[in-house]
Amino acid sequence: MADYSAPEIQDDIHVPAVQVGSMAHLKPYPAMEKHMLPLGFPEARLADWQEKGIAKLGEMLKKYRSLQVHLDICVKCGACTDKCHYFLGTQDANNMPVQRADLMRSVYRRYFTTAGKLFPGLVGAKDFDEEMLQQWVTYFHQCSQCRRCSVFCPYGIDTAEVTMAAREIMDAIGVGHKYSTEIISKVHEVGNNLGIPKPALQGTLAFLESDMLENTGHEVRLPLDEAGAEVLLVAPSADFFSEPHIQSLMGYAKVFHQAGIRYTISSVAAEAANFGMFIGSFEQKQKIAKRIREEAEALNVKRIVVGECGHAWRVAYSFWNTLNGPFDFLDPRYPVPQHICEFTYDLLQRGALHMDKEANDGYVVTMHDSCNVARASRMGEHAGGQFEIPRALIRASCHHFVEMDPDTTHERTFCCGGGGGTLTDELMELRIKGAMPRVTALKQVMKRDKVNFMALICAICKAQFSKVLPMYHIPMETVGGVHQLVSNAIQLGVNKGVV
Amino acid sequence: MPSFELNGQTYETDEDGYLINLADWSEPVAKHLAETESVDMSEAHWEVVNFLREYYDEYKIAPMIRILTKAIGKKLGKDKGNTKYLYDLYPGGPAKQACKIAGLPKPTGCV
Numbered sequence: 274m275a276d277y278s279a280p281e282i283q284d285d286i287h288v289p290a291v292q293v294g295s296m297a298h299l300k301p302y303p304a305m306e307k308h309m310l311p312l313g314f315p316e317a318r319l320a321d322w323q324e325k326g327i328a329k330l331g332e333m334l335k336k337y338r339s340l341q342v343h344l345d346i347c348v349k350c351g352a353c354t355d356k357c358h359y360f361l362g363t364q365d366a367n368n369m370p371v372q373r374a375d376l377m378r379s380v381y382r383r384y385f386t387t388a389g390k391l392f393p394g395l396v397g398a399k400d401f402d403e404e405m406l407q408q409w410v411t412y413f414h415q416c417s418q419c420r421r422c423s424v425f426c427p428y429g430i431d432t433a434e435v436t437m438a439a440r441e442i443m444d445a446i447g448v449g450h451k452y453s454t455e456i457i458s459k460v461h462e463v464g465n466n467l468g469i470p471k472p473a474l475q476g477t478l479a480f481l482e483s484d485m486l487e488n489t490g491h492e493v494r495l496p497l498d499e500a501g502a503e504v505l506l507v508a509p510s511a512d513f514f515s516e517p518h519i520q521s522l523m524g525y526a527k528v529f530h531q532a533g534i535r536y537t538i539s540s541v542a543a544e545a546a547n548f549g550m551f552i553g554s555f556e557q558k559q560k561i562a563k564r565i566r567e568e569a570e571a572l573n574v575k576r577i578v579v580g581e582c583g584h585a586w587r588v589a590y591s592f593w594n595t596l597n598g599p600f601d602f603l604d605p606r607y608p609v610p611q612h613i614c615e616f617t618y619d620l621l622q623r624g625a626l627h628m629d630k631e632a633n634d635g636y637v638v639t640m641h642d643s644c645n646v647a648r649a650s651r652m653g654e655h656a657g658g659q660f661e662i663p664r665a666l667i668r669a670s671c672h673h674f675v676e677m678d679p680d681t682t683h684e685r686t687f688c689c690g691g692g693g694g695t696l697t698d699e700l701m702e703l704r705i706k707g708a709m710p711r712v713t714a715l716k717q718v719m720k721r722d723k724v725n726f727m728a729l730i731c732a733i734c735k736a737q738f739s740k741v742l743p744m745y746h747i748p749m750e751t752v753g754g755v756h757q758l759v760s761n762a763i764q765l766g767v768n769k770g771v772v
Numbered sequence: 773m774p775s776f777e778l779n780g781q782t783y784e785t786d787e788d789g790y791l792i793n794l795a796d797w798s799e800p801v802a803k804h805l806a807e808t809e810s811v812d813m814s815e816a817h818w819e820v821v822n823f824l825r826e827y828y829d830e831y832k833i834a835p836m837i838r839i840l841t842k843a844i845g846k847k848l849g850k851d852k853g854n855t856k857y858l859y860d861l862y863p864g865g866p867a868k869q870a871c872k873i874a875g876l877p878k879p880t881g882c883v
Contacts, residue, residue, distance in 0.1 A: 302787050469833050472831060484842075514879070514883060515836070516855060699787065
């Protein structure tokens with residue numbers, strides 16, 4: 274491991290002094306030929322990469338008017354500078370959202386504005402040269418597309434969209450990132466990010482069923498590929514593999530069991546995640562999402578319910594209809610798609626579930642809002658439902674719930690530090706440092722309120738915190754899903770079923 | 773491509789030191805990989821590695837950690853069938869560190 278350490282946690286989140294280039298050394302692993310080709314990208318960097326990259330930018334400016342606005346409209350007011358968790362944790366000026374986006378703005382000005390073509394030096398226009406490309410590779414992979422900066426931008430510039438565009442341009446010239454391209458290749462090959470083949474998934478689900486029977490005395494099912502079920506459950510594949518993710522999976526299963534609603538998991542679409550969004554590729558996003566629609570039709574279900582996965586919910590809620598809609602074969606009486614939290618909340622409202630809060634009496638719980646749920650989607654029928662519904666489930670499942678500093682929750686939430694395609698070990702330094710703001714807010718409530726459990730609804734956040742919290746001397750068991758609490762509290766065999 | 777040498781033979785790995793060719797694995801190779809991870813291989817460590825290899829052989833993927841803890845509990849006693857024990861053996865995480873020593877590919881995704 275390189276010589277760096279977790280930042281010292283202070284009483285509050287303070288804006289640090291700038292350290293120019295402090296993270297210039299940290300790049301992601303380059304993509305491999307075998308992962309680039311199946312995605313339709315060049316196997317290696319093109320000989321005429323500069324020309325092709327500039328042409329690609331021109332093409333995207335025409336296709337995405339928003340991108341041109343984001344590149345034209347910034348007035349350098351500085352409101353975003355201290356809002357990024359990566360800047361706060363690393364002190365690198367290029368991790369200030371404005372400066373990161375300027376890496377693309379300066380290239381845009383050079384080739385697409387008259388002033389930049391004639392007097393580049395006067396208007397901050399720069400060549401798309403080797404040095405610039407290396408900065409793109411470095412700093413557009415030090416953005417987790419969390420969009421916290423956008424909340425504070427008076428013009429609403431979406432820096433995540435700039436990062437996505439930069440990654441799309443880099444992929445188009447054969448400069449890809451291994452982590453995301455390898456995972457997308459696996460989705461196309463096997464059906465899920467982890468690459469779990471059907472027999473392994475079958476075995477895993479059977480194992481968990483017998484585990485739940487042993488622990489609860491109830492035959493809680495985790496059905497696979499059962500045509501004619503009411504609901505297709507699409508969970509992140511980490512829910513079939515990792516701790517604490519599987520705790521939530523068992524929570525979903527118990528809710529379905531208790532409600533008496535037939536559901537199924539699909540071996541072809543055993544993955545809610547859609548890394549097509551992280552690399553900014555519309556085509557990949559569409560292709561990855563399509564198999565879920567096809568499976569829903571093949572299995573003849575009436576509803577699609579999405580598990581605890583942050584960016585998957587953004588893709589499902591905000592993009593599915595555009596990518597593969599309309600979903601008119603599903604039951605219009607329910608949200609299309611429906612989040613597992615909405616699903617469980619609806620059942621609670623209808624009196625179908627009995628909860629024993631005492632089961633979670635060992636916990637003082639707080640909630641970490643995941644960025645793609647908080648700032649890029651919604652839940653339920655009212656604005657803010659994406660905040661209120663998960664909290665309602667937590668409150669129904671435990672006696673002790675407290676909020677963290679309001680500057681770090683709801684739409685102002687801080688990224689876990691591993692979102693947007695940065696959840697890879699070679700970027701561990703970034704992940705540890707980027708978690709600093711969230712850890713600071715968490716430590717405040719650990720001290721003040723004796724919080725010992727941080728509930729959330731994102732597979733990336735779960736994996737990132739399990740790994741990173743111990744670096745800050747917080748036990749990894751402190752993090753878990755909202756449905757882990759539901760799983761502990763739900764009473765099986767009482768008042769079973771709904772109409 | 774990165775690689776390492778052992779007893780006059782070259783072994784290809786990925787950037788993080790995971791074996792590229794599963795067939796390259798042997799006990800001496802495992803011992804070497806364990807050394808790079810500062811893991812001292814005991815009887816219990818080998819139980820984990822052997823289980824991972826058997827499981828991978830059948831399913832082409834590493835097992836979910838809960839399956840692993842249960843199997844270890846059966847072999848080594850119930851008090852050892854838990855996540856904490858596995859992390860004591862492999863502080864870098866059973867999914868990643870133990871897989872590496874067992875010659876399995878690195879798990880990908882939100883893990």
